[in-house]
Amino acid sequence: MDTTRLCREYEDRMVRNQAAVGKRLGERLGDINFWKSELNNELDLLISETNALNEAKRLLEKNLAETENPLHIAQECLYNREKRQSIDLVHDCPEKELIREVDLIKRCQERLRNTVDRANVQLGLNRAAQHELERDSGDKFIAQNLDLTTQQLRMTSRGVAYHDGVHRIDNSISVPETWAKYTNDNIQRSQAERAASKQMRNEIETVMNNCNNEMWQEWNTVNTALCHRIQETTDARNKLQNHLNKTLQEIYDMEKNIELIKKAIQEKERAMQVSQTRLDTRLRRPNVELCRDAPHNQLVEEVSQLIDTVDHLQHRLREAENALQALLRTKGALEQDLSIKNNSLFIDREKCLAMRKTFPIAPRLVTFN
Incomplete structure (x- = not known):
């Protein structure tokens, strides 16, 4: 009777322990699934932001390349005006504005190049954060599968065998608190990089708009100065013609x-x-x-x-x-x-x-x- 009672007690304790382990594994799977979902959501947002920043940088580089056209035109105008003769070869208002336009375009190009460099740096930070998220998400996917397999093991399951001394092995790297903190830090880092990336896109927009507006205004100023100079020269030419x-x-x-x-x-x-x-x-x-x-x-x-x-x-x-x-x-x-x-x-x-x-x-x- 004592042996029967003892066997029954050990049986009950075994069943309770297996149920408790199953419950703990279920809770762990819930935690892993939660953080994995958070990681994937953040990863999708980061990838979308990185793509948006890439597109903004592409437009910025295109705008930078297009600035070569007005620069070439302004330099060509200066070169042509050097062919004026005698008294007309003067440092007049159009020439001053053309020199100012060349300087302005070169300054804008430098600002655009600096912005491109900063965008490349931010893209690198985005990719680094994305890599951490993907690695963390991948690790959690493996852990989730392993814990799910562990939870589903029964005494009748195939592959169940002795592993002597395994209960004495402890190669843990983290505890639940540091484990959650690691993932949370990755998410916060990604969120910070997304915010910085969005700010970078706003700066790209501001720089492009400001440079385009400044070059456009100076372009019109040069054209106005040329028109005034042409009118003055035409008047002088007409007076000379009348005198002649x-x-x-x-x-x-x-x-x-x-x-x-x-x-x-x-x-x-x-x-x-x-x-x-x-x-x-x-x-x-x-x-x-x-x-x-x-x-x-x-x-x-x-x-x-x-x-x-x-x-x-x-x-x-x-x-x-x-x-x-x-x-x-x-x-x-x-x-x-x-x-x-x-x-x-x-x-x-x-x-x-x-x-x-x-x-x-x-x-x-x-x-x-």
């Missing part, structure tokens, strides 16, 4: 005047020849007929007047020819200035402003969801 037209008219009038003076001189010289021939002919009168009479006196006075007239006309002719030379020099200077102004207009209007009709970067705000 007047000078050409004056040259034409002066040439006509010179022709008139020369013709008058020729007429007076012909008249002088007639008068002097008359005097010479009358000198052949014989004896007392060689009389200083009224015709003689009149001829002498006529010759003197003609000599004075020719001298005066010759003086006027020299003055007119000198004036014509001055007009021709003025014409040459005006034509040179006009050529300079036309060259400047061609550079500013056809070479510079023509390539700046449209901003090579779409002036749109970039927003990441």
Whole structure:
């Protein structure tokens, strides 16, 4: 009877112990399942955030590459404007704005490059956090399967055998508190990296929008300065053209005047020849007929007047020819200035402003969801 009672007590204790172990395994499986679910949820959120940051970085790099277009255009405009000539080769407002635009674009490029580098660092941190989550989730998946298998073992299960001394082996690395804390730390780290990643995306959006707006405003400022300069040059060119037209008219009038003076001189010289021939002919009168009479006196006075007239006309002719030379020099200077102004207009209007009709970067705000 004592043996029967003892066997029954040991049987009852064995059943209770197995039930208790099963209950503890069930509780452990619940804990593992809870934290595994938390890890997977956080992992999905982190992967989505990493993909969003990757897309933001792609747009940022695309925007950085597109800044080469306005930079090339601004440098090309500066290069073209160096071909202005003479007095027009001046450090004017458009050139100052173009230099300012080149500096601004280079500063924006540097800001964009720095942001790309910081985004790469944040992506690395995201991947590191993702790796920890995946490893922790994988470990819990294995532990869950092992504990589930353990829970389902019965005395009639296959594979049940003796493992002598196994109860004396304790290679535990954690206790329930440190085990939960490890997973919680991984989740908190991931949450922190997700928050930093979202902040990084906001910074990317801000940097891109600010740089695009600054370059767009400076682009318009340069175009406005070029338009004003073109208008000033056009006005100066028109004034030069009007002055040249007047000078050409004056040259034409002066040439006509010179022709008139020369013709008058020729007429007076012909008249002088007639008068002097008359005097010479009358000198052949014989004896007392060689009389200083009224015709003689009149001829002498006529010759003197003609000599004075020719001298005066010759003086006027020299003055007119000198004036014509001055007009021709003025014409040459005006034509040179006009050529300079036309060259400047061609550079500013056809070479510079023509390539700046449209901003090579779409002036749109970039927003990441």
